[in-house]
Amino acid sequence: MKSNFFRGAVALGALALIPATTAALADGxxxxxxxxxxxxxxxxxxxxDYVEKVDDEKLIKGAIDGMLASLDPHSSFLDARDFQNLRTQTEGSYGGLGLSVTQEDGAVKVIAPTQDTPAWRxxxxxxxxxxxxxGQLIYGGTLDEAVDKMRGAPGTQIKLTIVRPGRDKPIDLTLTREIIQLKPVKWEVKNGIGVINIVSFSANTGADVRQAIRSIDKSLGRKPTGYILDLRSNPGGLLDEAVSVSDTFLERGEIVSQRGRNxxxxxxxxxKPGDDARGLPVIVLVDAGSASASEIVAGALQDQHRALVMGERSFGKGSVQTMLPLSNTTALKLTTARYYTxxxxxxxxxxxxxxVRVPQLSDPDYKNRPKFRESDLRRHLINEIKTDNAALEEDSKDDPRFAAxxxxLKKKGIEDFQLDYALKTIARLAAKPGGAVAQAAPVRKPATH
Incomplete structure (x- = not known):
């Protein structure tokens, strides 16, 4: 009798919640x-009532852009023009300068120049x-307008005025546009070591890295002493390609996980089984411009103890964007998950x-140049576990290894100190018995995240 009463009370309680829940939804x-x-x-x-006639489409797009900008720096609405730009970034080529840029408070800010392009040189x-x-001020204009002006026919010139934090006067540069071939992977052999530079994670990057390894082997007629994976100033790209590149150097284990709202x-x-580098030493070079997919690769190889990560702290973009089609020519690029190493x-x-923190000593301004990272972007997502790298990065104690x-360095013929240091480190690793960075046992995960 008592149990029947309690069952009835629970049922009545549940039923009583229904109107309250419905009312709450209705209020929302x-x-x-x-x-x-x-x-x-x-x-x-x-x-x-606006002083000039305005285009309805322009107003609606502005409202959508404002709504998405209130979320985070990486969610956006893509119209037909944006779609074309995205295809160019991941598949094609264009006449331009080789710059990745963003907009911050009405100003056009450089994310990174692409290596071996007019902007980089x-x-x-x-x-x-x-x-x-x-000579025309572009402050307050749209990012698309600025990008359109910088692109153009190969061989034509454009004058850029640059303001660099830490410098008193603007810098005027005249650049000649070139065909920017978006080849995501380049390779070379230095001192018997394979150097693989990944510019971006676009279509087929993983396959191109595996081909680069084969090409390095073929050019030497043997396996190299080791590999350097250069991800500096790589702004990221496709998640699948980051997984593919990581898999190239791993025999087993997790690469990355992504977690959504629920x-x-x-x-x-x-x-998958099969390390294309056959367990040889690997060093991954990163800097403040290494973002997103670059950080997935660096984090996977670091956590699995497959590679040494060398250089400077990376950009810090730990979110995943999903393309949600709205029509045949428009889509929503929405942040839908965070990723974890x-x-x-x-x-x-x-x-x-x-x-191993290695400053870029071959850059005369490296100490004074401010670093631009995810945490500098307005409305960036907050990490659940707050990190503070300021004390470490502002350590003023001189490291005797990095006093030149x-x-x-230029007199010694060293134009890229970080790469030179990585090459010497690979050589030292290979010279030691068992010096290769060993394939790790599965990583032990913390009990809570």
């Missing part, structure tokens, strides 16, 4: 409809601001901390 919907009515009121007022750096193009939204990616680390804000000046 009513609030949303009220806000939409307010939006339409503003839209109509702008259409009818001119010495444009990550964190530079472009203020004028051919508890069950977890997807894990694992390496095999040990359960999120790189959001904090980035990948190198095993850019001028002294």
């Amino acid at each position: 919907e009513a609030s949303s409809y009220k806000a939409l009515d307010e939006f339409m009121d503003v839209f109509q007022k702008v259409r009818s 001119a010495g444009i750096k990550a964190g530079d601001y472009i203020t004028h193009l051919d 508890k069950g939204d977890v997807e894990r990616y694992y390496a 095999p040990s359960g680390r999120s790189v959001q804000e904090g980035g990948i901390e190198p095993d 000046t850019a001028e002294e």
Whole structure:
């Protein structure tokens, strides 16, 4: 009798919750409809009373862009033009300067120049601001307008005015546009060591890295002493290609996991048997411009103890964007998940901390040049585990290994100190018995994340 009473009470309690839940949902919907009515009121007022006639499409796109910009720096609406730009970035080629740029408070800011392009050869750096193009102020314009002006027919010139934090005066540069071939992977052999430079993670990058390994072997007629995977100034790209590149150097184990809003939204990616580098020493070079897919590769090889990560702390973009088609020509690029390295680390804000911090001594301005990272972007996602690298990076104690000046290095023929240091480290590793970076046992995950 007693149990029947309790069962009845529980049932009544559950039923009593239904109207309350329904009412809460109804209140939420009513609030949303009220806000939409307010939006339409503003839209109509702008259409009818603004000082100049305005285009409806332009107003709506502006409203969508504003809504997505309020979320995080990486969610955006792609119209037909943006789609074409995305295809160019991942598949094609174009006439231009070889710059990845973003917009910050109305200013065009350099994310990174692509290696062996006019921008890279001119010495444009990550964190530079472009203020004028051919003498015309571009502050306050759209990013698309600035990109369109920088692109153009190969052989034509354009004058850029650059403001660099730490420099008193603007820098004027005249660059000649070239065909920018978006080849994601380049390789060379230095001192018997294979150097593989990945510019971006676009279509077939994983396959291109495996081909680079075969080409290095063929050029030497044997296996190299080791490999350097250069991911510096690589802004990222396709998640699948980051997984493919990581898999190239791993025999087994987790590569990365991504986790969405709901508890069950977890997807894990694992390496398939077969290490193309046959266990030889691997060093991964990163810097403040190494972002997203670059950090997935560096984090996977670091956590699985397959490679040494060397250079500077990476950018710190630990989020995943999904393309959600809206029509045949438009889509929503929406942040849908965070990604985690095999040990359960999120790189959001904090980035990948190198095993060996190596400053770029061959850059005479490296000490004074501000580093531009994810944590500098407005409305960036906050890492659940707050990291503070400021004390470490501002350590003023001189390291005797890194005392040379850019001028002294140039006299020795060293134009890229980080690469030179990595080459010497590979040689030292290979000279020691059992010196190769061993394939690790599966990484032990922390109990909580």
